[in-house]
Amino acid sequence: MNDVDRLFREYHQPLVRYLTRRLGDRDWAEEVAQETFLRAVRQESIVSERSWLFAVATNLVRDEARKDIRRRRRLELLREQARADEVVDPEPLSIERAQEAALARKALDQLTERDREALLMREEGLDYTEIANALELSVSSVGTTLARARKRLVEAYESLQGEGARSSARGSHAAS
Amino acid sequence: MQHLDEGTIHAWLDGALPAEQAADVERHARTCAECAALVADARGVIAGAARIVSALDEVPGGVIPARSAQSSSRSAWRTLRLTPFRAALAASLMVAVASLLVVRNAPKSNAPVASPAVAMPTTAAAASAPPAESNDKAAKETNLAAPARPRLDAVASAVRKTPATVLAPASAPPAAALERVKTLAEVRNAPAELKDEKSKAVVDTTRSIAAEPKARVAELTSAVAKSTSAPTSGAAAPAAPPAANAMRAAAPAPVPAADAMREAARREVVAGQPALFVAVSADNRLIEAPGCFQLRDSVTRLPQIPERFSLEFVDESGGRQNIVRAVNKAGRRDSIIPGITWELAPGSMRLVFLSNDLPMPVMAFRSQPMAQSARDARRAAPDSVAQNAALPRISKVDCR
Numbered sequence: 001m002n003d004v005d006r007l008f009r010e011y012h013q014p015l016v017r018y019l020t021r022r023l024g025d026r027d028w029a030e031e032v033a034q035e036t037f038l039r040a041v042r043q044e045s046i047v048s049e050r051s052w053l054f055a056v057a058t059n060l061v062r063d064e065a066r067k068d069i070r071r072r073r074r075l076e077l078l079r080e081q082a083r084a085d086e087v088v089d090p091e092p093l094s095i096e097r098a099q100e101a102a103l104a105r106k107a108l109d110q111l112t113e114r115d116r117e118a119l120l121m122r123e124e125g126l127d128y129t130e131i132a133n134a135l136e137l138s139v140s141s142v143g144t145t146l147a148r149a150r151k152r153l154v155e156a157y158e159s160l161q162g163e164g165a166r167s168s169a170r171g172s173h174a175a176s
Numbered sequence: 177m178q179h180l181d182e183g184t185i186h187a188w189l190d191g192a193l194p195a196e197q198a199a200d201v202e203r204h205a206r207t208c209a210e211c212a213a214l215v216a217d218a219r220g221v222i223a224g225a226a227r228i229v230s231a232l233d234e235v236p237g238g239v240i241p242a243r244s245a246q247s248s249s250r251s252a253w254r255t256l257r258l259t260p261f262r263a264a265l266a267a268s269l270m271v272a273v274a275s276l277l278v279v280r281n282a283p284k285s286n287a288p289v290a291s292p293a294v295a296m297p298t299t300a301a302a303a304s305a306p307p308a309e310s311n312d313k314a315a316k317e318t319n320l321a322a323p324a325r326p327r328l329d330a331v332a333s334a335v336r337k338t339p340a341t342v343l344a345p346a347s348a349p350p351a352a353a354l355e356r357v358k359t360l361a362e363v364r365n366a367p368a369e370l371k372d373e374k375s376k377a378v379v380d381t382t383r384s385i386a387a388e389p390k391a392r393v394a395e396l397t398s399a400v401a402k403s404t405s406a407p408t409s410g411a412a413a414p415a416a417p418p419a420a421n422a423m424r425a426a427a428p429a430p431v432p433a434a435d436a437m438r439e440a441a442r443r444e445v446v447a448g449q450p451a452l453f454v455a456v457s458a459d460n461r462l463i464e465a466p467g468c469f470q471l472r473d474s475v476t477r478l479p480q481i482p483e484r485f486s487l488e489f490v491d492e493s494g495g496r497q498n499i500v501r502a503v504n505k506a507g508r509r510d511s512i513i514p515g516i517t518w519e520l521a522p523g524s525m526r527l528v529f530l531s532n533d534l535p536m537p538v539m540a541f542r543s544q545p546m547a548q549s550a551r552d553a554r555r556a557a558p559d560s561v562a563q564n565a566a567l568p569r570i571s572k573v574d575c576r
Contacts, residue, residue, distance in 0.1 A: 004357070005354065008353075009354075012353065017233070020232075020233075034353065034356065037357045038357055038360055038361055100231040101231050103231070108229075108232065119225065119229065123225075123229045127192065128190070142192070143182075143185075143187030143190070143192065144181070144183030146186050146187075146190070147185070147186040148182075150221045151221055154228065157224075
């Protein structure tokens with residue numbers, strides 16, 4: 001098994017998962033992962049493989065995001081609207097899961113780009129040094145970044161949950 | 177030692193501090209109530225954030241199970257989609273055709289004609305049919321070890337991450353993805369005059385891989401949509417007849433979606449693709465999965481699916497599988513039905529696709545949850561039920 005094969009088998013899955021969480025789109029994540037591995041193939045030597053791959057993938061996402069952020073926002077809005085129109089009670093488990101995912105996505109979107117990336121990399125198992133390398137941070141600031149990211153994520157999620165509960169309470173009150 | 181800051185606490189809880197510093201933090205947290213509270217709080221925040229992030233992996237309707245690590249270890253039988261039943265069927269057909277040819281071309285005499293063509297396929301079939309044990313194994317693999325079929329995502333938004341596939345893989349499996357990376361790398365290193373040709377080949381392959389599941393979902397979804405939007409006789413419509421009667425009725429009723437879906441799936445069966453079964457929620461209800469269902473008045477009874485069954489997820493190492501399990505009369509979940517998988521159609525959550533690897537007749541059924549209250553009963557309007565009267569119904573049942 002050559003280096004490319006090993007690299008691919010070892011990191012493809014976590015990288016795609018990281019990118020899917022980051023982008024909310026598996027196809028897009030697969031494309032970015034593919035481009036990342038292509039660049040790895042061309043690279044003569046990579047010192048810290050995991051942080052290198054995550055850094056390249058993150059940069060590719062940023063480049064892509066800058067290009068079509070407006071278009072995607074519009075699509076996202078349309079998608080959310082379609083989902084909101086579609087959902088009626090009762091609330092089955094699959095719907096709850098979908099709603100949780102949508103809330104999580106919204107909450108994540110409220111973080112700054114750096115906080116979001118640091119958090120998702122940490123959840124993918126990268127250590128502080130790898131995160132620091134990938135995001136060009138100092139290792140000592142990773143803890144602070146993660147603390148802030150986690151706290152904001154939880155707060156944003158709870159706030160969105162509260163809003164959802166209030167609006168559904170209003171809805172059921174109006175219905176009765 | 178001064179009070180701990182949040183960054184240090186998180187680094188400590190993440191195991192990112194050097195041993196000496198970690199010991200200092202631990203010592204301080206034991207003696208300082210204020211910092212101990214901060215540590216407890218941070219633990220909760222870390223766990224909460226992890227849970228929220230993992231919620232991002234949930235695909236609407238559970239249609240995008242994570243890819244299984246075993247995705248490359250498909251059995252040859254599964255890869256070839258060759259089952260004993262199919263092998264026997266193919267052999268029988270060959271024998272029949274060969275016999276017909278021999279009989280037609282034979283000289284008109286009473287002398288028996290020895291035809292090696294008759295014997296050959298039978299032998300071939302016997303050789304190609306796996307032993308019963310292999311069959312069991314293949315069935316288990318089909319059900320449990322089969323890699324999660326990638327995505328069917330949003331029909332409306334051109335689908336996203338979603339399921340190894342029950343429907344065709346929405347994204348290429350790792351091995352194929354690796355090959356694509358290698359080929360693309362070659363393309364980029366190739367001389368300019370060769371680039372166009374190679375690029376086109378790669379792009380075509382990629383497109384065909386990505387387009388297939390979307391096309392299938394779109395085809396089936398549009399078939400269902402046609403049916404649900406078909407004109408009905410409106411408020412004056414009589415009570416919906418039983419589904420079986422509706423199917424038999426020769427009246428100028430709208431073409432039932434089941435026919436379109438059967439036709440679509442029949443084409444897939446002919447093309448060697450897994451057969452598809454579609455569950456439709458006709459009354460604008462969402463399909464509650466995982467959950468247990470009872471087949472009510474099926475028109476075409478699917479042999480593998482018992483009267484009561486459950487749609488469930490199981491977590492295998494490295495991925496989630498969507499399984500169908502038999503449910504007994506007492507509501508207890510029983511054995512897994514081998515070879516059948518399910519997934520919610522992307523975007524709608526009112527359609528369930530079940531698929532198998534056998535060329536069985538296609539069946540569509542709809543979900544009709546039992547009314548829980550007067551409000552629910554009102555919502556389950558009879559005319560919406562009538563729209564899909566041609567489809568067999570399923571009802572949600574309690575299970576344990």
